[in-house]
Amino acid sequence: MRLPGGTISAAQLHALADAAEACGDGDLHLTSRGNVQLRGVTRPSLAARLADAGLLPSPSHERVRNVLASPLSGVRGGLADVRGLAGALDFALCSAPELAALPGRFLFAFDDGRGDVAGEGADVCWRALDSGTGTLLLAGGDTGRRVARADAVAALIEVALEFCRIRGSAWRVAELDDPAWRRTPVPRVEVSVPVGLIERDGGFAAGVVPRFGQLSAAQARALAEFGTALVTPWKTVVLPDVPADVFERLGFGGEALGTTACIGRPGCAKSRADVRADAVFRPGLRAHFSGCERRCGKPSRSHVDVVAEAGGYRIDGRWVPLDELKGNL
Structure with a gap:
């Protein structure tokens, strides 16, 4: 849509x-x-x-x-x-x-x-x-x-x-x-993605970060309680006008922004792995996990490129086995 x-x-x-x-x-x-x-x-x-x-x-x-x-x-x-x-x-x-x-x-x-x-x-x-x-x-x-x-x-x-x-x-x-x-x-500008509670004139806005850019139906209905929303190209949602306790009322949205992934298995027949289960989250880590070379959903910002292969992943072109993935990111 x-x-x-x-x-x-x-x-x-x-x-x-x-x-x-x-x-x-x-x-x-x-x-x-x-x-x-x-x-x-x-x-x-x-x-x-x-x-x-x-x-x-x-x-x-x-x-x-x-x-x-x-x-x-x-x-x-x-x-x-x-x-x-x-x-x-x-x-x-x-x-x-x-x-x-x-x-x-x-x-x-x-x-x-x-x-x-x-x-x-x-x-x-x-x-x-x-x-x-x-x-x-x-x-x-x-x-x-x-x-x-x-x-x-x-x-x-x-x-x-x-x-x-x-x-x-x-x-x-x-x-x-x-x-x-x-x-x-034109030189590329590294822009901060709007995340968390955002002060605005006379109140607050909020940048909500669903894990892997995925909202359950219940979460979508919770967002709707705050009126019109804006879906961003960084797989986040901006709520333009919210109360200060918006995240307490939502009950989600506090994920660190950085690690992203394609849908992976079982959602995609071309994927070689369940990349969302294998994905590594760490403060400050910007990485995108892909199930194949198509790299669906890859962010435009700079990131570590992690692509699934048999038995492991290729990280920025360097192959590592699955059991060593965390230690190499």
Whole structure:
């Protein structure tokens, strides 16, 4: 289920929790694009449930509704408020029949100037320079084109339409050789992922970290008690307006952010191991455990690469047996 800007209402969280229990494995799986997956779907009625919840506004465009936005925008920090831009882009995207042909990997982003989602590999991104103006990024590089916030949605749609026209066999902007799409590389900013209780004007927000980016249906319903939520590309959830005792009331969300993993066995037939059972947690350790070379769910930030092989794991290219895994991380 694609969530432009990561935004999901309380009613939609309840609907997904119900759908996960009725049609899938009972859990909501967060993705590195700020979306939600339901797994183990073997029973009917899922599409009808999603449509009723407003989560399937355009079946023809569903694959291409990939939009990130700075999750703390309008809550704390940032140069501009990008709230509302993702929803406006989604509407414009679904209103353009020709954009249904975009590759499903094409990614849009709105960065409020702090550099958080600008570093997540978007094909086209508007990044704020001040409250009313931003720069247009293509595949993470600066085009030098300055765009008013009011024109940001139109500019991103313009890029998507032109990409569809010239792309040939390219799936991503980075694959284009056309000199008209040249851009200046932008240094990557190491941004702190919003975690824990976050002070904001007049109250608090919260960054909730489910282990492995996985929420049970009960946990999703608990989040919904605090209103609209924002799913981030770091497999966390931001609650924009909460009381100071939010974590006591939730009863979860205090996991250290660092170790991530693909679904592994038994959820994926290609995985060589139950990577989530083997994963190592240690304060300060940033590692991603993959069941095979596809490295599904790999974070964009720097991390230790841990890939399953027969009898052990390859850690940043060095093989170690399973019983020595902890000592080598």
